Structure formats: C-alpha cells, structure tokens
Amino acid sequence: MSNSWYEKTALEIRDAVRAKKVSALEVTDSCLKRIEEVDGKLLAFIDVWADAARKQAQAVDAKIAAGKDPGPLAGVPIGVKDVLCTKEGTTTCCSKILKGYRSPFDATVIERLAEAGAVFPGKLNMDEFAMGSSTENSSIQRTRNPWNLDCVPGGSSGGSAAAVAGHECAVALGSDTGGSIRQPAACCGCVGIKPTYGRVSRYGLVAFASSLDQIGPFTKDVTDCALVMNTIFGRDPKDSTSADIPVPDFTKALTPAVKGLRLGLPKEYYTDALGAEMRDKIQAAIKVLESLGAEIVEVSLPHTDYAIATYYIICTAEASANLARFDGVRYGYRAPGVANVDEMYRKTKSEAYGHEVRRRIMLGTYVLSSGYYDAYYLKAQKVRSLIRRDFMDAFKQCDVIVTPTSPTPAFKIGEKTADPLEMYLSDIYTISVNLAGIPGLSMPCGLTASGLPAGLQIMAKPFDEETLLRVAYTYEQKRGFEMGMPAALRG
C-alpha cells in the first residue's frame, strides 16, 4: 500500500482519521500538495482553498481530540463543482457573468458534508452553467483528461472527474442534467452517480434545468459512492422537489450478490452508433455479471430516438428562465457605458455569456414563445412522459438496465467544438435517465486500445439506488482489474 494519503479512498481516510492513525490535517496537506504537483497539468481546480481546508481539517482533529464524533466523512477531502454555492471563495459556474460572485450561503449538500467532517480543498472547473460535454465551455480554463492530456475530461463536471481520477481529492461533487456526472466519470475512469430526481436537495445548486438537475458524487470506487450518498441524500425543507423518502444505509447494499437479478439490455442502445470497441468492453462487463448468476433480458425503450430532441427543448426552456436573473442589476457582471436598462440587459448578457449558453437561452426562449409552445415545449413534455413510461415498462422485466455511458471514449480537445450537434450526441445514452428521473451510475469497465477509460452505465428504478449499488459493487469486486494511476500522471 502506498504511503500517500491523497491516493486513498474516502473510506480508508475516514477510518484512519477516526482511528487517529493520521490527522485530518496530514490528509489535507497531502491532498493540497498533490494539487500543487499535478493541477498545472490537469487544470481541474479553478480555486484552491488551502487555508480554509486546513482550518476545516484542524476542526475535525480538534473534535477527535475532544472525544467527539467527527462524522462519517471525517477528514475526507471533497472538491466542489463551481455550480454549487459556497460561502468560501466565489461561485461563478465558470461564467464571466458571475466572475467574483460570492454566495451568502452554503448549498445544503455542502452543509451536510461539512457536518459529516468533510474538508473542502476548492472549486472545480466545469462547462459554463453546466452546459456542455467536454468542459471546453468554461470561461476559465480547459481541463485535461488524466489518461491523455490531449483529451477532454468530458463534461460538464469535467473538473470534478479529472480531480478524482487524478487523485487530487478523494471525492468531488458534480451535477448531472443530461449526463454531466456520468459522462465525465466514464471519460476519466471514476465512479459517478446521478441519483433519483428528488434524492438530493438542489438548494444551493445554481439551476440549469430545474426538473432535470441532480447533484451527485464522483468517487474512486463504489463503496465511497455509497458513503457519500448516506450523507447527502434526504429531504430538505428548502427544496420542495426533494423527496420525503427514508434514506437507507447504502453501505449495507454493498454485497457481491447478483444471482437471479435481471439485467435489462435495451435493444435501442446497442446499435451501430456504438463503436465496436466500446461494445466489446460493455459485453465483457455483462459477461462478468452473467457468470455470477445475473440473468440477461433484452428490453425495449421505444422512444429513445426522441430523447435528445425532447431533452434539448425542456432543458433549454428551463434554462432560459433560470439564467434570466443574471442581468447585471443586483450582482455579477454589468456592461459599462449603457444608456438605459434594456441596453444594460442586452450588453451585459451578450458580453458575458459564452456561445453555448447564448445558443441554449435563444433555443429555450424560442420553444416557449407564443405560437410555438404547443408544438415544442408541450409536445416535449408529453414525449418525456412516454420516455418515463418506457422505463417503467422495462423495469417490469428487469431489475437494472445496463448500457454504455457514452458512445465513444474521451475525444480530443477542440475536436467537437465546431459542431454542437455532434457534441450533443455524447449524451445520447445518459439523457433519458434525467428525463425519466431515475438513478444512473457510471463506472469504469476497462481501457480502450488507445488507453482511455470506457464507462459502464447502470440504471435502476426510482429510489432503488440500493440495487444499483449492489450490481455496481459486485462488478467492481469481480471485474478482475484495477484502474490504477492514470497514464498521464504516472512516473
């Protein structure tokens, strides 16, 4: 076992910290040093809070010294996607329009994690307002893939994925509206879950598409994922859409037992659009589970073809309203030299938003316009119901659905920036999960010939994260390989 604390899992860290084998401060220092060493290459962090993180670690150590319970995530360094409100530092969504903005409050997830003893080393890069699949839409920097620095880390939570895969922090928080946790987790070779809609409070998550957004963790393994879920799941009176459903101890679901479980393979996902190499990796993973007694069932999700169109109508419509508040009146960027309020709105938004954000605001405004609403927004809502029904029907025949996370491994930086539609296809296997509101997890299922991670996606019934974790844990235990240190960071 390596002596470097930054390489450890959250479980290892919290056990060692609680057992006083190491102080939270030592762990934090190890993590901060690691960031100093590798983030120049990865560009995952946009802000490092060395002083604040050390103070938080010292507070955990003081608790332990005083004989108090330091919490289930004592001393675990957790990086935070810049879409989450934090009193520490700034909260900008990597947009020029919120440059320098300081939130007066912590998101509910941050409060809960802090209460559990977590330490926050800083803020992580993302596509501006979580709109993108490569983190290239950040107004700040372009994060690199730890497996190949010429490749993107995926997106929109690319900073979070790269930071965990690059061992800069044990855990990172992301948000997933159409695949923004699972797709970068697949690209970078870590575990990422998009919980059931309503599982995690969205209070303090800067909204992109309110009916699709969920916060979730990036972790090094499935066990850590369960550990973090235990803390961040649960009803929050500040979020009316958060579900009042009991939160089990997810670590209890971590048993390698899939005998008799039915794995659904949607025929619409296994088409020619899926590259041969990816298909092989997924099939190998399914074989592992099958060999352990899981049953394979072919299922159908007949409205899959409409998912991307439906998604881009609903998410842009909601985004067009959610982003309206960034107007230069109360906070954030305000264009100088304007004659009146209309000009202020126009210039502020034109100057401060990037291309993708502007494109989506225009799309969303259009689909809600009088005369177009019925044809676009209303129809998309109806199709969304059909997509949800597809899943509910499929889950009558299976316990979980297993698919690839993304049709291809991470692509080259700049490769898809010129063609937004091509970029949108990166999420072809992930967006239906958000439309249906069900949980989805991505985990590594090997490396391609070019040395890039492939991602396996597992979906489950609403609020059945336990079964999902059980399948993921079983595969992780039995897959027969370790991801190890990413290629670009070895040596």
Added chain:
Amino acid sequence: MKYEAVIGMEVHVELNTQSKVFCGCSTKFDAPANTNVCPICLGMPGVLPVINKRAVELSVAVGIALNCTISRWSKMDRKNYFYPDLAKNYQISQYDLPLCANGCLEIQVNGSTKRIGITRAHLEEDTARNTHTIGGGDSGVDFNRCGVPLLEIVTEPDIRSAEEAYAYLTSLKQILRYLDVSDCNMEEGSLRAEANISIRPVGSKEFGSKTEVKNVASFSGVQKAIDFEIARQQQVIEGGGQVVQETRGWDADKGITFSQRAKESAHDYRYFPEPDLVPLVVDEAWEAQIAATLPELPRARKARFVSQYQLSEYDSGVLTAERPMADYYETTVQCGVPAKPAANWIMGDLQALLTEHKLEIGACKVTPENLASMIALIEDGTISGKIAKDLLPELFATGKSAKALVEEKGLVQISDTSELEAVAREIIASNPGPVADFRGGKEKALGFLVGQMMKATKGKANPQMANDIIRKELAKTE
C-alpha cells in the same frame, strides 16, 4: 346611437401573511428599503422557492367566499419578462390552472341586486418597488415588497357602469376585510384595482376595443376614471375614430386618463410550469377545514341583524360594514342590553368619538362589556341618559369601567323622593318670579324650575321624578 359600457375588473390584493410567499422574510410595510430581504426573494443564484401554506389557505378562503370552485390540483407557473422590479426576471404566478375559478359576487346598486362573475383568483408573488430620480440619473429598487403574496381576482366583463364597478370594489373589499386576508389599503398598495373598459352599441354582442386603466389610488378615483373613459371612447367613436387598445393612467388632479403603453408592445410572457415547486393539491378535507374557519359574510350578517335584532336595513348595514364593528355590537348585546339602544349608542355617540379621534373600533378603550354596563345603568335608572352622554367621553379616554366611574364621581341618579322634595322646596323658595309665572299659567316656567333642580343636583336628579315632584310641591305651597 346609444352605447353601453362593458367593464371587467382586476384586483390585486396583498395577503396579510407574516412571511412572504416563497421565503421567510417579513411582509411588514414601511420597513427601511431592502431590509426585509434574503437570498431567495433577491433571486440570488442557487435559491429555491418554498410555498407559504398560509398564503394558499387565505387564497382558498377568498375563493370560497366568492363562490369559486377550488381547484383540487393546480400549479404555479413562471411568467417571464425582464424588468428590474423582478429579482429573477420571472414572476411565479398561475397561468392555466388558478387556485380558484368560476365564482360570483352579488352587488347592490340602486336597490337591486346584480351578480358579477368571478373568472378566477390566482396566487402570485408581488414585485419590488422601483424609485426613480426626477430628471434621470440612477434608479433604486426596494425588494421589501418582492415576494409578498398577492391574490389576483379577475371578473367577467359583467360590469356595465362606473357605479357598478364602485359597488363591486366596495363589496369585494368588505368581504376581504371580513376574511381578514388583507388590510386592503390602497395608499400602501395592499389593494390595487384595474379596470378594463370598452363600449359597444346597445344590443351588440361584440366587444369593442378595450383600454385598461391602471394606477388609480381610490375606489372613487376608479369610478371617475371609468366615467371619463366611457365618455372619451364614445367621443372617439362618434368622431369616426377607433379606440386604441392600450394601458391608460389616471390623473386625479386633472380628472383625465392618459395613454401609458400601447398593447402592441405587450410582452410574450412565455408562461411554463414552475419546476421548482410541486403541484398544489387542495383536497376536499383541506378545503372543508378552511371553509370551517370562514366567518359569516357581510350580506348574511346584515340580514341576520335585521331579523334577529329588529334593526332597520340602514342600521344593520352600518353596523355590519366592518367585521370588528359588527363583532363589537354583538358582544355588547350579548351582555344583556336591549338591541336598539345598543345600536344607537354605538352608531351615535361612540362612532362620533371614534371619528373625532380617528380611531378604529379595535383600538377603542370602551370595551363592549363596559358599554353594555353603561347602557344597563341607564336601563335600570341608576344614571340618566344625560349623565351617560357626559360619561361616555370619559370612559372613552380612560377605559375605566362605567360602574366604577359612576361611583367614583357620585353620579348615581337621585331617585329618593324626600331628598328631591327638599330640593324642590328650596328652588321654589329662591325663585319667586318663575314660581309666580307658573302659577299665572305659564307652563314654560316649569321647565326652568326643573332645570334649576337638575343644576342643584349636578344633573343627578331623576328627570321624570324631578318634574313630578316640583309640580306637586308647587301645588302644595300655593
């Protein structure tokens, strides 16, 4: 050609909840600018609304009082437009599924009853208040009002005159005040009324182009503005022109409406369901629970006052105009005093004192129990009505009990025959002139002598007894 007016009213009323509709901030009026604010009502990044249950209950109460159907399932929607009075640049409102719909309100105009249809009443959030420096420069935004719960009550185009509009507003306000859902203070903006006005030839089924008159500060202003608009539109049409569909303001000083904004530039509000809130479900049990809290409404109460207390229509109307006054009256009567004198004292001397001191009945120091005990003292002959008239201002000023004050000041009426006979003899002895006049047949002189008796007893003499006794004494000493 003869024309008739077609008028619909939109009333916005701020609900008097303790906290705002989507956050915990106070709704108190008049706080220093931007002190009743938080990240939620300021529309900071990352915040979410949580609906105020009380605001829903008050809305439903109004809906029930206005005979509306309460939606079992409704939702909130986002109404999108850019303006600095909106923190989020969308207002959370209700579009196609309002909480309350298809109701009616009966109004009385010139002695007859008319039913005004209520199209809908929906819940939304109030906007901030913008202030501008005269002559340009910076504008300020005060977000204290942003997020105060607002109920928008919309009528069918059933109103045919300014008088009917006035009656509708008065009647609506009376109900809202009875329900205690709002202060309905137009000056503070807790009630705002807008009129949609068009005219058409009598007998026509089509509607003419309408104008919307906004920002009127009083009900009588609304009445005047409507009268002005009807006349103006008629003039336009008779002059061969066409009424422009637009929003018009009201200049109370000049007594005219003026063009504010043409409807062509009207917004496309791009309404869509608010994804941050779950659907609003008001099941039968909850509706029944709210209905059970509803007080007797003004029309029913007035009718009951006529039958139960045998008061006139007029008196019943005055006493039931405001719920606290009606409550005051009924509490007084329940103390066991007769209904009519109680009504007279409250509508007469007590109301005069309230008016003089600009007080509401709720702030009156004379409790109903106290007033009742004063009336009881008159009824049992302990004090005279005259004494009571002098006593009431003191009760009003001090809040002391009538009994205590009567005893303290020794105001108990003298009904002792021998005591009054002695006074009478003294008055006769010291007023030979008037005595002679009376005996000479001048009945008027008796009044003077009784007056002297009242004076000598500091008003405490039982007036009827004083009269009888001095008459007897005058006969004796003749």
